Amino acid sequence: MFALTPLESEAILLSLRVAFWSMLISLPVAIAVAWLLARKSFYGHALVNGLVHLPLVMPPVVVGYLLLLLLGRNGALGAWLFDWFGITVAFTWRGAAVASAVMAFPLMVRAIRLSLENVDIRLESAARTLGAPPLWVFATVSLPLMLPGILTGAMLAFARGFGEFGATITFVSNIPGETRTLPIALYSLTQVPGGESGALRLLILSVIIAMLALFASEIMARRVRARMEG
Amino acid sequence: MEVNLQKRLGDFSLDVAFDMPSGGITALFGRSGSGKTTLVNMMAGLLRPDSGVLSIAGQILFDSAQGVNVKPEHRRVGYVFQEGRLFPHLSVKANLYYGRRFAPKGERYVEPGQIIELLGLNALLTRRPATLSGGEKQRVAIGRALLSEPRLLLMDEPLAALDAGRKSEIMRHIERLRDEVGVPIVYVSHSLDEVARLANHMVVLADGGVIATGSAVEIMSRPDLSPHTGRHEAGALIETRVEGHDSFGLTALAFPGGVLRVSGLDLAAGTAVRARIRARDVAIATAPPKDLSILNVFHGRIAEMIPSGTAAMDLQLDVGVKLWARITARSAHELGLAPGKEIYALVKSVAIDRHSLGLAEPPNRD
Structure with a gap:
C-alpha cells in the first residue's frame, strides 16, 4: 500500500533531479542579476528588470514554446549547442531543468535582490578601508549577509522546479523516464480511465515532499540567523 | 600631509586646504553639518572629491590634475566609524x-597581541558583535582598523554613541594608542572636552571651510573662535606638569603662571597634563583676595577686553600664560577694568574636572 510503484519513484526522482539542477544552474546567474539590479544604475535597467520578471507574468505554455523555438534542435541556440557541444536540450530531462530554471528565475532574483538591498552598504565600505578588494568584500561580507535571502530564493526555485508543468510539457513533452516529472505523471493519470487512485497517491506524495522542503529551509534559515545573533 | 579638496553635494559645498603634522592626533573640529564627515570620507577614498590634492605620508592619494585617485583598499588609511560597523x-x-x-x-x-592587550579585547575574542556593549564595539573597531596596518587612522566621532563613563574609558585607550603605537590620527569631533584631552593639532571647520588651524593649545585659547567652539565652552588650554599631591586629595599642577590645584589625579610627579580652564569658571579680583575658599589665585594683567553677547565681557588675562575670563559687563564697569590693569584671576579647583584634563605627550614621527 505504502510502497512506491516503479512509475511513482521514477517520477519523483526525476522531479527531484530536475528541481535540483534547475536551482543549481540558476543560482549564480540570479545572484549576478540581483546584484546588477540592486547595486548598479545603467542604461536599460528597467528593460533587464522586465525581462527577468517576464516568466512570472507570461503563460507558462508561451515560455515553453519560446524555449522550444530557441533551444529546439533547429532553434538558434539549440542548433549551436548541438553542433559545438553535442548537447540536446529539447525533449530531455536537461530541457525540463532549463524550463524550470527559467520559470523560477524571477522568484529567485526577487528574494536575493531583497536580501542584498538589506545588506548595509556601509559594511562594504568599511571592508574596503581595511584593504579588501571589491570581489573579496562581496564574498566575505555581502554574500554571507545575503545568505537568508539566498536560501529562500533557492527553496522557492526548488519548489517551483519540482512542480513546474506548463513550460516543461510544452518544451520537453511527456516522455516516461526522461521528462515525465511528478506533475506531468499526475496529469497523465487523470487523463486515463481508472487513474484516479494513482493520481491521489501522487498528490499526497507531492504534498509531503513540499512540506519537507519547507521544514528543511526553515531550519537552515534559523541556523543562519542564530549564527549572526551570536 | 597635505589636504586640499573641493566637493559639491547638493546645496553644500566643501572647500578646504590645510597641512597636517604627520604625528600625534589632529582634531577636525566643527558643528554637525560643517563637513567633517564628508572630509574624512574623501580622505578614506569613500567619496570622490570634485578637485584637489590629497597626500599622506609622502604618497599622493588623490590629484585631480593628474587623474590620480587611489582606491580605498590601496590607501592604507584606517577608519573607525561612528557606528563601529x-x-x-x-x-x-x-x-x-x-x-x-x-x-x-x-x-x-603593529603587533596584534599588543593591540588586543592594549584595548583589553582578550576576553571578547570569541564573541559576536551583537553581544557586545557600545564601548566594547568601539574598542574592537579601533583594533580592527589598527591591525590592517594603516599609515593614518581616521576616527569619525568614535565616542558619539557612548555614555559618559564609556567615553572616558575609550579616551584612555586612544591616549595610549597615541603615545604607544604612534600612528597619526585624524580625530573628528564636535566635543571640546574630547579635543582638549586628546588632540595636539586642530583644524576648525565651519560651513564647509577651514576657519582656523594650528596647535590645539593655541586654537582653543582663541575667543574669536568661540562662536564655532561653543560660547559656553570658551576658555584656555594650558600645558602643566604634575608637581605633587597633598594630604587633602588635591594634585598640584605647575605652569608658568603658578600652581593650579585640582582634584586628585593618579599620576606620577613630572607627568605632562593639559588643563582646560573655561572662561566662565574664572572670576576677577582687583586686590589680593583674603578669607576665600578659592585656592587658585593667579596674579597678572588684563591684555584685552572683548564684549561677548549683550551683558558679558571676555577678558584675556596674562598671568604668565594666557587665560580667559568671562564676567558680566556690569562687574567690569564697577571694578573699573581696562586693558593693562593689574588683576587676580580666581579659578575654583572643582571647576577643573576629569574631562578637562588630558595627558599630553605625543610622540613625533616627523
Whole structure:
C-alpha cells in the first residue's frame, strides 16, 4: 500500500533531479542579476528588470514554446549547442531543468535582490578601508549577509522546479523516464480511465515532499540567523 | 600631509586646504553639518572629491590634475566609524584580523597581541558583535582598523554613541594608542572636552571651510573662535606638569603662571597634563583676595577686553600664560577694568574636572 510503484519513484526522482539542477544552474546567474539590479544604475535597467520578471507574468505554455523555438534542435541556440557541444536540450530531462530554471528565475532574483538591498552598504565600505578588494568584500561580507535571502530564493526555485508543468510539457513533452516529472505523471493519470487512485497517491506524495522542503529551509534559515545573533 | 579638496553635494559645498603634522592626533573640529564627515570620507577614498590634492605620508592619494585617485583598499588609511560597523557574521577575532592579510608584510609595525592587550579585547575574542556593549564595539573597531596596518587612522566621532563613563574609558585607550603605537590620527569631533584631552593639532571647520588651524593649545585659547567652539565652552588650554599631591586629595599642577590645584589625579610627579580652564569658571579680583575658599589665585594683567553677547565681557588675562575670563559687563564697569590693569584671576579647583584634563605627550614621527 505504502510502497512506491516503479512509475511513482521514477517520477519523483526525476522531479527531484530536475528541481535540483534547475536551482543549481540558476543560482549564480540570479545572484549576478540581483546584484546588477540592486547595486548598479545603467542604461536599460528597467528593460533587464522586465525581462527577468517576464516568466512570472507570461503563460507558462508561451515560455515553453519560446524555449522550444530557441533551444529546439533547429532553434538558434539549440542548433549551436548541438553542433559545438553535442548537447540536446529539447525533449530531455536537461530541457525540463532549463524550463524550470527559467520559470523560477524571477522568484529567485526577487528574494536575493531583497536580501542584498538589506545588506548595509556601509559594511562594504568599511571592508574596503581595511584593504579588501571589491570581489573579496562581496564574498566575505555581502554574500554571507545575503545568505537568508539566498536560501529562500533557492527553496522557492526548488519548489517551483519540482512542480513546474506548463513550460516543461510544452518544451520537453511527456516522455516516461526522461521528462515525465511528478506533475506531468499526475496529469497523465487523470487523463486515463481508472487513474484516479494513482493520481491521489501522487498528490499526497507531492504534498509531503513540499512540506519537507519547507521544514528543511526553515531550519537552515534559523541556523543562519542564530549564527549572526551570536 | 597635505589636504586640499573641493566637493559639491547638493546645496553644500566643501572647500578646504590645510597641512597636517604627520604625528600625534589632529582634531577636525566643527558643528554637525560643517563637513567633517564628508572630509574624512574623501580622505578614506569613500567619496570622490570634485578637485584637489590629497597626500599622506609622502604618497599622493588623490590629484585631480593628474587623474590620480587611489582606491580605498590601496590607501592604507584606517577608519573607525561612528557606528563601529563591525561585521555581524564574524567573531570579534575574525573582525580584528579581517584586514591584516592585505597589509604588506614588509611594512608592518603593529603587533596584534599588543593591540588586543592594549584595548583589553582578550576576553571578547570569541564573541559576536551583537553581544557586545557600545564601548566594547568601539574598542574592537579601533583594533580592527589598527591591525590592517594603516599609515593614518581616521576616527569619525568614535565616542558619539557612548555614555559618559564609556567615553572616558575609550579616551584612555586612544591616549595610549597615541603615545604607544604612534600612528597619526585624524580625530573628528564636535566635543571640546574630547579635543582638549586628546588632540595636539586642530583644524576648525565651519560651513564647509577651514576657519582656523594650528596647535590645539593655541586654537582653543582663541575667543574669536568661540562662536564655532561653543560660547559656553570658551576658555584656555594650558600645558602643566604634575608637581605633587597633598594630604587633602588635591594634585598640584605647575605652569608658568603658578600652581593650579585640582582634584586628585593618579599620576606620577613630572607627568605632562593639559588643563582646560573655561572662561566662565574664572572670576576677577582687583586686590589680593583674603578669607576665600578659592585656592587658585593667579596674579597678572588684563591684555584685552572683548564684549561677548549683550551683558558679558571676555577678558584675556596674562598671568604668565594666557587665560580667559568671562564676567558680566556690569562687574567690569564697577571694578573699573581696562586693558593693562593689574588683576587676580580666581579659578575654583572643582571647576577643573576629569574631562578637562588630558595627558599630553605625543610622540613625533616627523
